[in-house]
Amino acid sequence: MSEAEDFARLMRELKERGGLSYGVLARRLHTSTSTLHRYCNGEALPAEFAVVDRFARACGASAPEAVDLHRAWLLADARRRAGAAAPTPVPETAAPDPPPVPVPVLVTEAEADPAPALTAEPAVTVVGPAAAGEPVVRPTWYRRRAAVAVAAGLAAGAVAVALVAVTGPDRGTPQTGTGTGTGTGAGPGAGSRGPAASAPAVTPSADGAAPTGSAAGPASPSAASGGPAPAPTSAPPPGTAPGQAPAAPLRAAVRSHVWAAGCDHAYLSERGPASVPAPPVEADAPAWASAQRAVHAGNQIVEVTLHGTGGGAVVLEGLEVRVAARRTPPAWNVYEMSQGCGGGLTPAVFAVNLDAPRPLARPVAGNDAGNRLPAPSFPMRVSAVEPVVLRVVAATTGCDCDWSLDLRWSSPAGSGTLRLDDGGRPLRTSAATGRPVYGYALEQGRWSR
Structure with a gap:
């Protein structure tokens, strides 16, 4: 059973138990009887949570039943959004191999008669995603350069041993191998061990830090001479970096094209009425507005659905309004989505005056057919089984504003801020204000003033 079918089943069960007809429920939901039929049959899905909440209360649903219905709507709505916004897969193009590196004469001799140490690829310190367990695929030119590095290291070791043998204080005295290596890094026992177990292949950097390739050899100079081995360098364990805020244990679904009562809204567009198509339904408003390059006119309703991602609860502490830019409103046309609609429900919201020097999210009470709906207030509790819906109404009469919301939260794991945009x-x-206003005349099939 799909998410939409599961949601429709829960609606049918609540309606049958409530004993209310489609006509009565449709009037209480401020919608049509045919639309409610489609909701209960799984042919359509409510565009906003307010319809689901009114339906649950009209049918006398208990608190657990209302939560189950809300969860089913969230899953069905997420599935609908994912299906509408599924991206077209783009085939990946393999990057061309880099050009071959010129090989010196030393490499040619080494490849013609490779030493046993060159049969295995030398170990390297991997930095980046490969350190997390991803396979490292090296082309042929990379292995050739690794062979060059090892061969050069062996040659440098042979030269160092020769220098120690010539300049050492006791050339004829056999070495015991128990002392600590000095000078070039070859231990006292290097004369009897041969170059393969002596000098390091990489010189330390000027600042004293161990170079990346210093771990490539099979044994360090200290280990070859019997001294203490240097402490290996390692990357810090994965997790939150010091001083960085923890990830928010919340998931937010933001709807930025919410219409009052599901039908009343207006947009600004620079296009003329002959070039603008008929108004869409609320669910198709984002695509319609994007195609017309339209902007919310006068006010904007934003609905945010939040639920936790972990096992514990998260406390929502408050909303802060951030205005990023204020411009002169464009001299465009206003297109009203409906010329008269509404109902007896005025939801409780956070009202924002974008014209204020420092806009605040002010709680405002609502009304449902004469029954007062209390204003929303912080703190609020949200978890994986207790979602929270925030409704924000922003209005302006003097600016073309870019804005967002910062939601402050706290949990046992830490606290932080979640950006809502x-x-x-x-x-x-x-x-x-003062712009030409157009409404759509259905009988004529065009926009008119």
Whole structure:
């Protein structure tokens, strides 16, 4: 059973138990009877949570039943969004191999008669994603350069041993191998061990830090001479960096095109009425507005659904309004999505005046057919089984504003701020005072003033 079918089943069960007809429920939900039929049959899905909440309360659902219905709607809505926004896969193009590196004469001799030490690829310190367990695929030119490095290291070791043998204080005295290596790094026992177990292949950097390739050899100079081995350098364990805020244990779904009562809204567009198509339904508003390069006119309703991602609860502490830019409102046309609609429900919201020097999210009470709905207030509790819906109404009469919301949260794992915006871009609301206003005439099939 799909998510939409599961949601429709829960709606049918609540309706049958409540004993209310489709007509009565449709009036209480401020929608049509045919639309409610489609909800209960799984042919359509409510665009906003307010419809689901009113349906649950009208049918007398208990608190656990209302949570189950809300969870089913969230899953069905997420599935619908994922299906509508599924990206087209783009085939990846393999990067061309880098050009071959010129090989010196030393490499040619080494490859013609490779030493046993060159049969295995030398170990290297891996930095980046490969350190997390990803396979490292090295082309042929990389292995050739590794062979060059090892051969050069062996040659340098042979030269160092020769120098020690010539300049040492006791050339004829056999070495015991129990002392500590000095000078070039070859131990006292290097004369009897041969170059393969002597000098390091890489010189330390000027600042004293161990170079990346210093761990490539099979044994360090200290280990070859019997001295203490240097402490290996390692990357810090994965996790939150010092001083960095922990990741928010929340998941937020932001709807930036919410219409009052599901039908009342207005947009600004620079296009003329002959070039603008008929108004869409609320669920198709984002695509319609994007195609018309339209901006919310006068006010914007934003609905944020939050639920926890862990096993514990998260406390929501408050909302802060961030206005990123204020511009002069564009001289565009206003297009109203409906010429008259509404109902007896006024949801409780956080009201934001974008024209204020420092806008605040102010709690405002609502009304449902004469019954007062209490204003939302912080702190709030949210978890994986207790979602929270925040409704914000932003208005302006004097600016074309870019804005966003910062949600403060805290949990046993830490605290932080979650940015709420329009998919990584700021929300945008513009004043529309004095602009030409158009409504859509259904009988004529065109926009008119």
